[in-house]
Amino acid sequence: MGEATGIEIKNLYKIFGPNGKEMVQLVKDGMSKAELNEKYNHVLGLNDINISMPGGKIEVVMGLSGSGKSTLIRHINRLIDPTDGEVLYGNEDVCKMSQSELRAFRRHKTAMVFQKFALLPHRTVMKNTVYGLEIQGISAKEAEERASRWIARVGLEGFEDHYPNQLSGGMQQRVGLARALTNDADILLMDEAFSALDPLIRMDMQTVLLDLQEELHKTIVFITHDLDEALRLGDKIAILRDGAVIQQGSGQEIVLNPADEYIADFVKEVNRGRVILVDTVMDKTKTIEGGMTISSGIRLEEAAKTFADSGVGEASIVNGDGKPIGVLNVHDTIYAMVTPASH
Amino acid sequence: MRAMRQSIDGAFKDFTRAYGDAIESAFDPIKDFLIFLEHLLINSPWPIILAVLVGIVYLMSRNKTITIGSLVALCVIGYLGMWEDTMRTIAMVTVCTMMAIFLGIPLGILMARSDRVQSIVNPVLDLMQTMPSFVYLIPVVMIFGLGKVPGMIAVVIYAIPPMIRLTNLGIRLVDQDVLEAADAFGSNSWQKLTNVQLPLALPTIMAGVNQTIMMALAMVVVAALIGVKGLGQPVLNAIANQYLTMGVMNGLAIVAIAIIFDRATQAYGKRLQKHSEVIHG
Numbered sequence: 001m002g003e004a005t006g007i008e009i010k011n012l013y014k015i016f017g018p019n020g021k022e023m024v025q026l027v028k029d030g031m032s033k034a035e036l037n038e039k040y041n042h043v044l045g046l047n048d049i050n051i052s053m054p055g056g057k058i059e060v061v062m063g064l065s066g067s068g069k070s071t072l073i074r075h076i077n078r079l080i081d082p083t084d085g086e087v088l089y090g091n092e093d094v095c096k097m098s099q100s101e102l103r104a105f106r107r108h109k110t111a112m113v114f115q116k117f118a119l120l121p122h123r124t125v126m127k128n129t130v131y132g133l134e135i136q137g138i139s140a141k142e143a144e145e146r147a148s149r150w151i152a153r154v155g156l157e158g159f160e161d162h163y164p165n166q167l168s169g170g171m172q173q174r175v176g177l178a179r180a181l182t183n184d185a186d187i188l189l190m191d192e193a194f195s196a197l198d199p200l201i202r203m204d205m206q207t208v209l210l211d212l213q214e215e216l217h218k219t220i221v222f223i224t225h226d227l228d229e230a231l232r233l234g235d236k237i238a239i240l241r242d243g244a245v246i247q248q249g250s251g252q253e254i255v256l257n258p259a260d261e262y263i264a265d266f267v268k269e270v271n272r273g274r275v276i277l278v279d280t281v282m283d284k285t286k287t288i289e290g291g292m293t294i295s296s297g298i299r300l301e302e303a304a305k306t307f308a309d310s311g312v313g314e315a316s317i318v319n320g321d322g323k324p325i326g327v328l329n330v331h332d333t334i335y336a337m338v339t340p341a342s343h
Numbered sequence: 344m345r346a347m348r349q350s351i352d353g354a355f356k357d358f359t360r361a362y363g364d365a366i367e368s369a370f371d372p373i374k375d376f377l378i379f380l381e382h383l384l385i386n387s388p389w390p391i392i393l394a395v396l397v398g399i400v401y402l403m404s405r406n407k408t409i410t411i412g413s414l415v416a417l418c419v420i421g422y423l424g425m426w427e428d429t430m431r432t433i434a435m436v437t438v439c440t441m442m443a444i445f446l447g448i449p450l451g452i453l454m455a456r457s458d459r460v461q462s463i464v465n466p467v468l469d470l471m472q473t474m475p476s477f478v479y480l481i482p483v484v485m486i487f488g489l490g491k492v493p494g495m496i497a498v499v500i501y502a503i504p505p506m507i508r509l510t511n512l513g514i515r516l517v518d519q520d521v522l523e524a525a526d527a528f529g530s531n532s533w534q535k536l537t538n539v540q541l542p543l544a545l546p547t548i549m550a551g552v553n554q555t556i557m558m559a560l561a562m563v564v565v566a567a568l569i570g571v572k573g574l575g576q577p578v579l580n581a582i583a584n585q586y587l588t589m590g591v592m593n594g595l596a597i598v599a600i601a602i603i604f605d606r607a608t609q610a611y612g613k614r615l616q617k618h619s620e621v622i623h624g
Contacts, residue, residue: 077527107529118524122542122616131538132528183528 004186004219005090006055007076012085013049014071014243017042020083033242045071047244049085053236055186056217060234062224068243069223073191076221077110078102089187107136111180115192117172119164125151125175126160132183143182150178154208170201174208181212188220195224206232227266231255231275239263251275273301273337281336282317282326293318296325304333359486370492377438377491384430392430393417400603404610413607416599425574425596432563432573433600439495439559443503444552451510451551452536461511468504476501476565484569494571501565502558509551513544549612553605560601574600 015023015036023042033044046068053059063069074080075087078094087094089109097105111132119128126144129151133143151160154174164172173193180188190209194202206229213220224230230237231251238248239259247259255275258264279296292315294303306315307330317326384392396417401410420429454461471479480497487493517540525539541548567575574593581590 079523079526103529103531105529106527110527112524112527114520114524114527116520118518118520120521120539120542122545131525134538135528135530135534189527 004055004217006057006219007053007059007187007221008086008088009049009051009053009072009075010086010088011048011050012046012072012075012087013083014045014068014075014080015042015083016045024084044243046075046082047242049243049245051238051245051248053219053221055219057235058213058220058222058233060222060224060230060237061240062227062230062234062237063240064225066242067240069225069240070191071243072240073189073221073223076187076189077106077112107132107183109185110187110189111183111185112189112191113173113176113180113193115195117164117169117176117196119172119175119179121164124161124163125156125167125178128164128175129178129182131179146184147178147182150181151175153181153212154178168201170197170205173197173205177205177208181216186219188218190220190222192223192225194229195226202229209233227270231270239266252277252280256280271301273304274299276300276336278303278317278328278333279326281332282328283332284326286327287324288314288316288327289324291316293322293324294328296320300333300337303328304330304337307333355482355485363486367487367492370487370496373438373442373495374492377434377495380438381431381434384434385427389421389426393421396433400607403607405614406606406610409603409606409610413603416603420596420599423592423596425577425593428572428574428577428593429596429600432560432575432597435491435495435498435563435566435571435573436556436559436600436604439498439502440552440556442495442499443506443555443559446499447503447506447551447555448510448548451507451548452514454507454511455514455540464507468507471500472504476562477568480565480569489570491571493569494566497569498559498562498566501562502555505554505558506551509547509554510544513547513551514540516547517543546612546616549608549615553608553612556604556608557601560597560604563597 013024013027014020015027017023017040019040020042023036023040023044026040027036027044027047031039033047036042036044049072051059051061061069061072071080075082076094078087078097082095085095089105092105094102094105120131123131126147129147130140130143133146134140148160151157154177156171156174156178159167159171164175167175173196176193194205197205209220210233222230222233224233234251236248237251237254238245239254240246241262247254247263252275254263255267255270255272258267276299277296278294278298278300281300292306292310292312294306294315294317296317296319303315307313313331314327314329316324317328319325393414397410397414400413404410417429420426450464454464476497479500480493483493483496487496521539521543522535525535530538563571563573564575564578567573567579574597577593578590578597580586581593
């Protein structure tokens with residue numbers, strides 16, 4: 001599989017209500033969500049969204065309920081029609097596709113995993129998994145061959161003939177994941193895919209997803225309301241509030257430089273040791289030869305563990321070639337892990 | 344007022360004179376099928392028919408109690424000399440139910456797809472269910488005269504509303520999340536209908552089939568008024584002559600058929616839903 005194509009969202013607006021199109025200009029002129037609702041009885045769903053989702057990476061869109069994140073992900077395969085703006089996949093604008101082009105796009109380019117699993121209750125695990133291929137008109141035999149590979153990959157071997165309601169929530173979502181993967185699409189849309197699972201199972205599924213992504217390199221759009229999940233999975237994170245993007249960047253950027261109070265509140269509780277890289281904290285002005293080394297690109301928590309295990313107070317940070325690029329000491333490590341960002 | 348009534352009646356009479364034969368012949372295939380089925384049930388040796396009927400009940404229900412119950416009920420009916428009337432009624436109800444299903448399910452689907460169709464069909468169904476059946480027997484009899492076809496039409500009109508309503512309801516109640524998933528994988532509307540909507544609406548649709556059968560059976564006595572033979576006629580006869588035993592016996596035969604049909608179709612509907620039985624604890 002070649003490098004997956006990214007998704008470019010440009011000036012996307014969604015206004016719910018009978019005359020959404022006419023309201024766009026008002027919003028562009030600066031009318032707020034509350035004002036629009038009060039004066040015109042229209043709900044501003046998405047407000048001037050611009051996100052560039054890199055191909056082959058995991059883009060996390062995070063926000064609390066009502067922030068418009070589920071609305072946003074449904075614009076990528078146009079389960080919801082935008083009021084204004086563009087969703088570009090390569091050179092194609094999803095918003096301009098005809099119904100049949102859109103169906104073809106959904107069949108071949110995208111696959112989706114849902115918060116409530118949305119499995120077909122009258123079909124077995126196998127029959128659920130082949131659903132996408134069946135819709136494409138692929139023969140049952142080939143479809144089942146391809147599906148059984150993914151069923152095994154998500155750890156459901158032996159459950160092919162079970163019905164969804166014989167399975168636990170975690171297992172049902174594995175079926176949802178297998179169904180999406182079997183489609184072999186470039187884009188994987190995950191709408192709060194793990195939110196309905198209990199914490200341990202959720203961690204487990206995150207690991208499954210990260211392992212899969214290591215070999216598949218799909219363009220994954222992952223929606224969540226959980227910052228820890230966002231930081232663990234996201235190559236890039238966009239934070240949404242009231243239908244607008246308020247900050248985008250890597251997990252570390254967001255934790256270290258929250259754009260406003262709202263995000264600062266959010267990241268206060270985060271385990272910073274798992275987010276911040278040693279590269280950020282180390283003293284770049286110094287290098288030391290010899291002694292203990294820690295490789296660049298690892299997280300503070302691991303570095304702290306290395307310090308604790310060895311009892312040494314200072315280590316040399318080395319890049320991939322083993323060349324020292326900075327120095328990290330225990331004090332700075334602990335300090336970076338505990339200090340909340342001053343904002 | 345009187346002039347208006349006369350002119351409408353007159354116009355309708357002219358209409359029936361002009362087109363009555365054409366309309367009647369349009370129903371010939373169904374009538375032929377009904378007569379064929381009736382002859383088959385009556386003229387074949389009774390042990391074969393009994394075996395076939397009980398066999399069908401077993402295949403549908405896979406339940407010994409229901410099967411044995413049906414066998415006993417049919418034997419008693421035969422012993423009491425009501426076999427032939429019962430067979431006529433079974434033929435009639437079978438054909439009417441089939442017609443109601445073939446017409447009702449597509450109509451129900453149409454209704455589920457469009458709110459406008461629903462708002463038009465709903466009052467018509469209300470009318471069909473509340474209008475005293477004798478009233479719509481009048482134009483039917485004017486067109487077809489007395490006999491099987493008007494009887495069938497009357498029964499179908501009376502029995503089809505639950506089929507249409509419950510198909511509509513079943514499809515409308517299908518989980519939106521699952522429909523959205525079907526959309527997200529690029530299903531077209533036919534694929535959505537056959538893969539998602541109909542299978543998930545099936546329990547409700549089966550309830551509709553069941554109701555339709557029950558209502559068709561209830562209508563048998565009324566249909567007897569316009570010349571449909573079967574268990575209804577002895578009941579009418581018993582009413583007219585105050586033959587209590589005869590009325591009760593034939594009435595109980597109708598009840599017996601109703602219970603057999605009901606249990607068999609319900610058990611069949613349940614078996615189709617076997618995926619919902621085992622729930623992860």
